[in-house]
Amino acid sequence: MKGNSPFIVLITITITIFGLSAIVNSQTDSCSSTLNLQSVTLPFDAASLHCRAVWDAHSYILRYSETTPGTWTFVLSAPAADSYIAMGFSSNGQMVGSSAIVGWMSPTEGGVIRRYYLRGTSPSLVELDKGNLVLTNYSFITTQSATVYMGFQLVTDQPQTKLIYSVGPTGLLPVAPNYRLTEHFDKVATSINYITGQTTSSTGSPYTRLRRSHGVLNILGWGILMIIGVIVARHLKSYEPLWFYLHIGIQSFAFVFGIIGVICGFVLDNKISADVSTHKALGIFILVLGCLQVMAFLARPDKVSKARKYWNWYHQSVGRLLIILAVANIFYGIHLGEEGKGWNAGYGVALAILVVTAVFLELKLWFRK
Structure with a gap:
C-alpha cells in the first residue's frame, strides 16, 4: 500500500467489508450455519434441530426434532420469495392422498401458512384446511437473506417418513378467500430416517x-x-x-x-x-x-x-x-x-x-x- 493515502486505504477497506457482507447476505441457507431468525421468537432450542439438505435442485433445507414428547417441530427453508413452498406427508410416497403444509410470502397478507389435503392432481381436488395432520397453534413464515423459512409443529408420536417437497410457479401465489393452489412448478418424493437423518430421493413414483x-x-x-x-x-x-x-x-x-x-x-x-x-x-x-x-x-x-x-x-x-x-x-x-x-x-x-x-x-x- 506504499504511496496510497490513508483516505484511499479506508475506502478500500470499507468497500471490501460491505462487499463481503453483501455476499454473505445473498447466500442461501445451509446446515453449516445455526438457525438464527431475527424476526421470529423460537419457543425451542434451535441448536437441537437436526438439519439436512433434502432437495438440492431447489436448495431445500429441513430442520426437525421432537422438541417435546409427542410434538415434532419442522423448519423448511428455500430461496423462493415469489412462489409457495410445500412439504407433504404421505403414507405411500404418492402426492395424491397426502397432506401438506404450504407457505408463501404475500405482498398483501404477509406470511401465510395453510394446510391442504391432496385428493387428486387437479387444483379443484386440492382441499384447503383438510388432511390428517394435527398442528399446534405455533407456526411462522418469514424471509431472511433472500431465503424463506417456514416453521410448524405436528402433534404425533412418529411423523410419516415419506415426504414430498414442491415449489410453486413464480408469481402465482394463492389468494384469499379460497387460497387455491396452482399446479406446482417442480416436486420431489423422498424418504427420511428421523433417527439417523438419512434422506433418500425417489427418482420415480412407487410401483x-x-x-x-x-x-x-x-x-x-x-x-x-x-x-x-x-x-x-x-x-x-x-x-x-x-x-x-x-x-x-x-x-x-x-x-x-x-x-x-x-x-x-x-x-x-x-x-x-x-x-x-x-x-x-x-x-x-x-x-x-x-x-x-x-x-x-x-x-x-x-x-x-x-x-x-x-x-x-x-x-x-x-x-x-x-x-x-x-x-x-x-x-x-x-x-x-x-x-x-x-x-x-x-x-x-x-x-x-x-x-x-x-x-x-x-x-x-x-x-x-
Missing part, C-alpha cells in the same frame, strides 16, 4: 413398473390394436376370408392385453389407494363393452339371417364407442400418472398414424365407389 405395465398394456390393447382391428375389418373385406381371421386375431390380442392392463390397474389401486374414480369407472365400462363384443361374436347370426344387419349395427356402434372412450381414458390416465409430455407425444403420434391411415383408406374407398 413404477406396475404403473407403466398398466399404461402400456392398455395403450397397446384398447388404444392401438383395437383400432387396427377395426381398420382391417372395414378395408380388407375383399380378401375373404383373410380379413375375418386377421380381425378376430388382432381383436383377441387387444382384448387379452386390455384385460391384463385392467387387472394391473386394480392391483395398483389396491396398493396406492389413489383417488382416480373417474379413470377407474371408465376403465371398467370399457372392459364391459369389450366383454359385450366377445359375447356378440359368439352369438353372431348367419349372413342370410334377417337379424344380421341389426347385429352389424350393434357390433359396429359398440366398437366405435369403446375406442372413443379408450382413447380419452388413455390420455386421462397419462395425466393422472404424471408421466409427462413424452407419453402423450408417443401415443399421440401412434394415434395420428392410425387416423391418417384410416382417412386415406376411406378416401380410396370413396373414390372407388
Whole structure:
C-alpha cells in the first residue's frame, strides 16, 4: 500500500467489508450455519434441530426434532420469495392422498401458512384446511437473506417418513378467500430416517413398473390394436376370408392385453389407494363393452339371417364407442400418472398414424365407389 493515502486505504477497506457482507447476505441457507431468525421468537432450542439438505435442485433445507414428547417441530427453508413452498406427508410416497403444509410470502397478507389435503392432481381436488395432520397453534413464515423459512409443529408420536417437497410457479401465489393452489412448478418424493437423518430421493413414483405395465398394456390393447382391428375389418373385406381371421386375431390380442392392463390397474389401486374414480369407472365400462363384443361374436347370426344387419349395427356402434372412450381414458390416465409430455407425444403420434391411415383408406374407398 506504499504511496496510497490513508483516505484511499479506508475506502478500500470499507468497500471490501460491505462487499463481503453483501455476499454473505445473498447466500442461501445451509446446515453449516445455526438457525438464527431475527424476526421470529423460537419457543425451542434451535441448536437441537437436526438439519439436512433434502432437495438440492431447489436448495431445500429441513430442520426437525421432537422438541417435546409427542410434538415434532419442522423448519423448511428455500430461496423462493415469489412462489409457495410445500412439504407433504404421505403414507405411500404418492402426492395424491397426502397432506401438506404450504407457505408463501404475500405482498398483501404477509406470511401465510395453510394446510391442504391432496385428493387428486387437479387444483379443484386440492382441499384447503383438510388432511390428517394435527398442528399446534405455533407456526411462522418469514424471509431472511433472500431465503424463506417456514416453521410448524405436528402433534404425533412418529411423523410419516415419506415426504414430498414442491415449489410453486413464480408469481402465482394463492389468494384469499379460497387460497387455491396452482399446479406446482417442480416436486420431489423422498424418504427420511428421523433417527439417523438419512434422506433418500425417489427418482420415480412407487410401483413404477406396475404403473407403466398398466399404461402400456392398455395403450397397446384398447388404444392401438383395437383400432387396427377395426381398420382391417372395414378395408380388407375383399380378401375373404383373410380379413375375418386377421380381425378376430388382432381383436383377441387387444382384448387379452386390455384385460391384463385392467387387472394391473386394480392391483395398483389396491396398493396406492389413489383417488382416480373417474379413470377407474371408465376403465371398467370399457372392459364391459369389450366383454359385450366377445359375447356378440359368439352369438353372431348367419349372413342370410334377417337379424344380421341389426347385429352389424350393434357390433359396429359398440366398437366405435369403446375406442372413443379408450382413447380419452388413455390420455386421462397419462395425466393422472404424471408421466409427462413424452407419453402423450408417443401415443399421440401412434394415434395420428392410425387416423391418417384410416382417412386415406376411406378416401380410396370413396373414390372407388
